[in-house]
Amino acid sequence: MSRLLPPAFGVLCIVALLCLLQLAIQAGIVDVYIVPLPTDMLASLPRLVEEEHVIRRFGVTFGETLSAGLLALVVGVALGMALQHWPRMRRAFEPWFALLAAAPLVMAYPLFLVLFGRSSLTIIVIAFASALAPVVLKTIEGFATIRPVLIDVGHSLRMTRAQEFRLILLPAALPEIFVGLRLALIFALINVVGVEFLINLGGLGQLISELSERYDLPGTWASIGLVVIVSILFFLLLDGGERWLRKRH
Amino acid sequence: MKRISWAAVLLAVVMAPLAQAETLKIAVGQRGNWDTAIPELGQRAGIFKKYDLDLDILYTSGGGETQQAVLSRSVDIGTAAGSLGALGAASKGAPIRIISAEMTGAPELYWYVPANSPIKSVADLAGKTVGYSTTGSSTNTVIMMARAQYKVDFNPIATGGLPATFTQAMSGQIDVGWASAPFGVDALNDGKIRVIIRGRDIDAARNQTVRVNIVHAGVLAAKRPAIERFMQAYRETLEWMYSSPDAIPSFVAFSGISKETATKVRDEYFPKSTLMPDQMVGLDSLMQDGVTFKFLAAPLTEAQVKDVIQIKK
Known part of the structure; x- marks a missing residue:
């Protein structure tokens, strides 16, 4: 309780x-x-569901963000571990990832449109590119800050490298990796909605653009609220995932 | 004598602010277009100064933003706001007033293909994808009118703003892109793109005021004399833009395009008659479009129209 x-x-x-x-x-x-009544925003939801297919749009935005997040997780953790493993590579590339994290990649959407076409793939790739850097950087940080005494314990117990990774390194690095993932999902969601808004394609971003053009303020704000709900869902998912992984280790 | 000169100084200090021109904040949709350049060019030519006005101009990305700036009273006047958007906001009770037409017809709009496209004319468009900006925009209504006029079953698709559409059209992701002069006119001159549909050729669009100048009802009540002077200066600037030899160089300096392109843009894409501010036409068809595109739940009543449209000639 x-x-x-x-x-x-x-x-x-x-x-x-x-x-x-x-x-x-x-x-x-x-x-x-300028700001509609919160009760009007709530009242607009059935209309958004019926006329604007908001559930499908919610699913599109959620799916695009999830795809970008999962890609960032797989690629980012692998890259982070590799860079941590080879210090020279880390020194060569870590600053570039820090720069990538600060770059407004969304502004390069015309280039992505040419490369990947006018589809969800473009949105996912832009979001992935924006989400990658925090996962890489936090993975590096997670493995770099493991206390040496933990590794020494592993050595004294004559653990294999796989055991050491599974039982000591990964659990110790997990909190930092999840910090990276949280940041990554924020970056991914912002970019997904931003690009949907800009190129008028896909889920909630496109809906927000259309409703604001129509001066449907309650609908616009309700849709923005739905983006916040997407974000909350991801945080709940991540929290659950982190707790589950920590229990396993 | 000394006392008189002190009094004169004092009077000058007190009267100085009164002699200054009144400042009006203007939100202008889409920087660099010929039609939206009226406040900027008029200010540069000193026409607004003649009417004791000093314009503080800010540029927005389009009608929706301009309308928000007006409704929040961040600006006094919004120019080039979409007619449908303004009527839609008014139908929902927003205190918005239309003080003049801004653009009647859509002569500046055109639809293009890359030079190497197999599409040669409107007849080749059956089954092809044709871009427009956003649902309910003037590009959307005009392309639907074009489809009805030419009786060709192409597939209109929302492609967003000008640069994004250009990218999609040139990389073959859509078959036909939309543009609004002066955007793309250089590419046309260089033979990189070809025009397939021109807004000026669409009969139904010719008789519809697609953009308007708007104010907040409260601002209109509080600053009516200044807003009336603004409209006088606006009309005079419009005359000047089509008669003075200084107009094109001023537009070139402002927009950064070449003199040839600027002249072509004015003479081919913006006939003076389309910018006349004194009459809003095609209201019935506008309101029908408003209902179709969900800007309006129902056409405005006569009383609502009278309240919203306050064009003073």
């Missing part, structure tokens, strides 16, 4: 903030033609 209290308190605070916003709009403190 006590475990549920903090998240419940968090949800209550959000609800309270929305109630305050509702009151502020009704009192005319916030202009209803």
Whole structure:
């Protein structure tokens, strides 16, 4: 019960903030033609489901982000481990990954369009490219900061290299890798929605663009809320995944 | 004598702010277009100054952003906002007022193919993909009108803004791209692309005001004299842009395109009659389009139209 209290308190605070916003709009403190009433946003959801196929769009955005995240996980962890294993390569490439993390890759979408076509693949590749750097950097950091004493314990127990990796190195590096993954999913989601918005293709980003053009403010804000829900879902998935992996190790 | 000169200084200090031109903040959709350059060119030519106005111009990426800037009262006037968007916002009760037409017809729009495309004319478009920007935009309505006029069953597809569409068209991801002059005019001159459909050839589009100039109702009430002076200066600038030899060099300096392209853009893509601000036409068909594209739940009533459209000639 006590475990549920903090998240419940968090949800209550959000609800309270929305109630305050509702009151502020009704009192005319916030202009209803700039921010719609939260109750209007909620009321627009059935219409979005029926007329704008929002469930399918939600699935598209979720799927694209998940694909980019999984790709970043597989490629990023492998690259991070390889760079950590070969220090010269690490010195050569780590700064480039740091630069990649800061690069606004979304601006290069015309190039990706030419390379991968007008499809979800373009969106996934841009999101993957943006999500890769944090996974690589955090994987390097995770393995680089393992306490030597843990490795010494492995040696004293005459562990094989595979055992050492599975029982000592990976569990010790996992928290940092998950930090990288969280960042990666944030980058991926931002890029997925941004590119959908820019090239008018796919899921929630395209919907937000169309609804805002139509001045459907409740619909626009409700769709933005759905993007937040996608983000929350990924965090819940990651939390669950991390807990499961830690229990196994 | 000394007392009189001190009084004169004091009077000058007090009166100085009154003598300054009034500042109006203007949101302009799409920097660099001939039609949206009216405030900029008028300001450069000193025409707005003549009407005691100093324009503080900011550029937006299009009608939706301009409308938001107006509704949030971040700016006093928004130019080149989409008519459908403005009517849609008004139908939802937003305090938006249309003070003039900005563009009637769509002569600046054209649809193109890469020079090596097998598509030679509209007749070749059956089954092909043809781009437009976003659902409900003027490019969307005009291409639907073109499909009806030419009776060719092509597939309109939302391709986003000008550069993204150009990339998709030139790399063969779509068959036909859309553009709005001056974008792509250099590529046309160089023979890299060919025009397949011109907005000016679409009969139904010719009689529809597709973009308007808008203000917030509160701003109109508070600054009506200044806004009326703005429209006077706007009309005078428009005359100047088509009669003065200084207009093209000024546009070249502003937009960065060549003199030849700028002249071609003005003379071929923006006939003066399409920019006349004093009448909003094709309201019935506009409202039908508004309903079709979900901008409007139903056409506006006569009373609503009277309230929203406040064009003073």
